[in-house]
Amino acid sequence: MTLTVRPHRDEVGLKDGQLYVDGAWRPAADGATWTHLHPASGEPIGEFPIATMSDVDDAVLAARRAFDDGPWPRSRAGQRIQLLHRYAQLLREHTDELQRLQALDNSIPLSFGGVYAPSVGAAADVFDHHAGWVDKVGGQTLPPYQGGDHLAMTFREPIGVVAAILPWNAPFLLFAQKVAPALAAGCTIVLKPSEYCTFSVLHMVELLVEAGLPDGVLNVVTGPGDPTGAALITHPLVDKVSFTGSRAVGRRIVEASAGTLKRVSLELGGKSPTLVFPDAPDIGLAAMTTMGTVTMGLSGQACVAHTRALVHREVYDQFLAAAEMMAGAITYGDPFDAGVLASPLINTRQLDRVLGFIERAQEAGAKLVTGGTRPDGELAAGNFVRPTVFADVANDMEIAREEVFGPVLAVIPFASDDEAVRLANDTEYGLGAGVYTSDAKRAFRVARRLRAGTVGINGFQLEPHLPFGGFKQSGLGREGGRSAFEAYTELKTVMMPLTEELM
Template sequence: METLNKHYIDGAWVASEGGSEFPIKSPGDNAVIGSVTLGTAADVDLAVAAAKRAFESFSQTSKDERIALLNRLLEVYTARLEDMAWAITREMGAPIDMSRASQAGCGIDHIKAFLDVMETHEESEVLPNGDVLYREPIGVCGLITPWNWPISQVAQKVIPALAVGATCVLKPSEYTPLSATIFAECIHEAGYPAGAFNLVFGSGADVGAALSRHPDIALMSFTGSTRAGKLVSIDAADTVKRVALELGGKSPNIIFNDTAEDLEKRVKSSVRHCFHNTGQSCNAPTRMLVERSCYDAVLEIAAKTAETQQVGDPAQSGRHIGPLFDELQYDRVQAMIQVGIDEGARLIAGGLGKPEGLENGWYARPTIFADVTNQMRIAREEIFGPVLVIIPFDTEDEAIAIANDTDYGLAAYLQTGDAARAERVCRALRAGSIAINGQGTQYGSPFGGYKQSGNGREGGVFGLEDFLELKVRGGLGLPAE
């Protein structure tokens, strides 16, 4: 049993100021594996005060000093990779092989990507008009991260903040405190000064809101649902702080008939991508748009792929998917599957209930609906589970129109053998990132979306910009000698 009853504030683990206990559960069998003490607004005040004090000196460190700290963090994090992988598997149900390779492993790649950016990032430059531009750390940053990719989002926020000399207070999801604790331990061992990084466990309603409203926080960076992101923006409005949001998605995946020679491979890969992380990814390709001339063939391939998708114990090695992260999420997914049935969509794989033999955890059946229209709720609302909807189209223009007919714009996917079409459709899609024929974007590229998928970008040089303020000055104004 893990007992996490302290927050990391000002370089030390300190008891909460009157916080309450919250159970940590394993989604694989619903067993209680520990508890975490949720913080209060008083804990936030202590953490922000520590970050504000630390900012005075940490913001003045040189780029070389901060690069050295990042390199040390990379060493420490790499040494703790196995601990991190098991923590994520235990607390949110990612299969252990996936935890090692992706969930925990991405932390290494994010640190390396930001190190690459820092090597060439200029903190000042002379503009073409002769003025001088300075890029300076924004101040104290409030960071709120989700449970579905706990370390990926922590790294995407904490690393750029510290890289530019800002200080921060992190509120990770209360459902994934084990991985956040290990990350804080890595920060401490790497030798960051006290107060540069602080960690306060808590709920969004208490700790998250206290961060968003705090007058001494200059930036709020939030990843999570669109609903919660709107609340962060409202809470932050009174102090006119900067707000960066990475929110939900309902990403289209357009399959054209001209990929026919590779159709089976592309469809299988697309279905598995939708089910990856048990469908709990904001950029999952959950709307498959299929050209009518290959529609029947795609349905057959997709159904067989779903039927052979293994679901199993996250502690076991293998290529299976694990459970949904908790009972609440399981109930939401079941409710949306019922919505699809009630709306008249054709169920071609999966459906309600749990896979046979997996009754104890929060496992869902990999599910596919065919003959979906883009006006159905299952095509418009983020389900966040292993549920794929398939929509037919007749023309390229119709495919683009359906793809863009959504409140979201985080990602889009495209399968075609025609390079000119790929470029044409890519330019027409209203989404922050496009993957073509399985080729996605790399570490160091900007990640974020259009419309209600948020604002701002994470990753690479664009990921640094949210944590920087711009200052410009004219010439020195001294008389010529």
């Protein structure tokens, strides 16, 4: 018997998607569509338009008009606050259907819905959080530095039209992290969801329209990176691009932004290390938690998954045994099954890529402890790879340096604090890190030395009010907290004479 999700599609009442431009739902100009194949079964689930350059132009022009002439950038703080809170409440009320749509999009299991960071509840909290910044971030009045009597003032104003480009792996949180601060600041938006996770995002947009967002403030174009995404990032009337995804695409966005000097925010993934010291409170728990970030829910398809475990030699074997046990406990299959804990890989291209990493790691001398194969039987048509652990990994091996984006953990031994920090920082990435120790001084000292945007001590959590982003090639800018709000504003200086004489 082969796995099928078609009955769930019918239960959810999934409809084919449309573009949303200037307050109206519509097909693409040329009628072209994308058929979404479910990653767990390979079945076609639904279709949505592939936006043409003309469609993208219409969406950007609608956002431009809404910014230049519409009410939203000039709305009172109270209006924005009320709408953002109202939308957050709608998200909470529609949690069940959103999670089911996501399971049809990217096959994240319903059992994972209670994990905070990728949940609908976290997205709602992000909107509530940014509603709180609307009436609290402003400019300054400054004393004259020279010249006559005058007043110097600064203002924070919305940056303009934002192109927000989402990945497929955490649609709720990443929609919120881009859309909430942009709307709070008074920007208008053209949103492009991933072609591998579109239906759940379209429903989030429907709820935002229901909350009362004016026409043209948020527009949605669907389709793959080329032509849809390429047309959006190069459009001359876009003022800022906010993107989460791969380094390769991030570099293209930086190059494309140069012509008009667009503002850019990028979150480009990582190869995050967990550092496990011999005095960790619980070695087994550290191993299972680390392995959980690599296998549960997204099957390692998360930018901040801790896919490098740097483990002190004294506890190395103990860590490996617990990681192997955790890998064997992970279940996968039908995302609507309450007993399923992990997803397949998002498409066949990613499946082949991950299997290639696994094969080359063994050829390079890494020891395969468990996993590395695909299941057969009813799961054979899906993009599944069993949770995989490699031991005796050298930090210069490909498996330790490249973002695999799959359920693969590389375990690397170390002998001293200095060696652990050196290995952790010896990477082109710098998104997240974890430190497991009972010594508060060591925890603080090591955390400060790590070149990573977020460091967790004996655990790791993303929260709406904390800035999140990376050092080095993990990106530019931060999402979350005040820094995210300010990233959607421009700082303006105004000088006004207070006497009749010119300054």
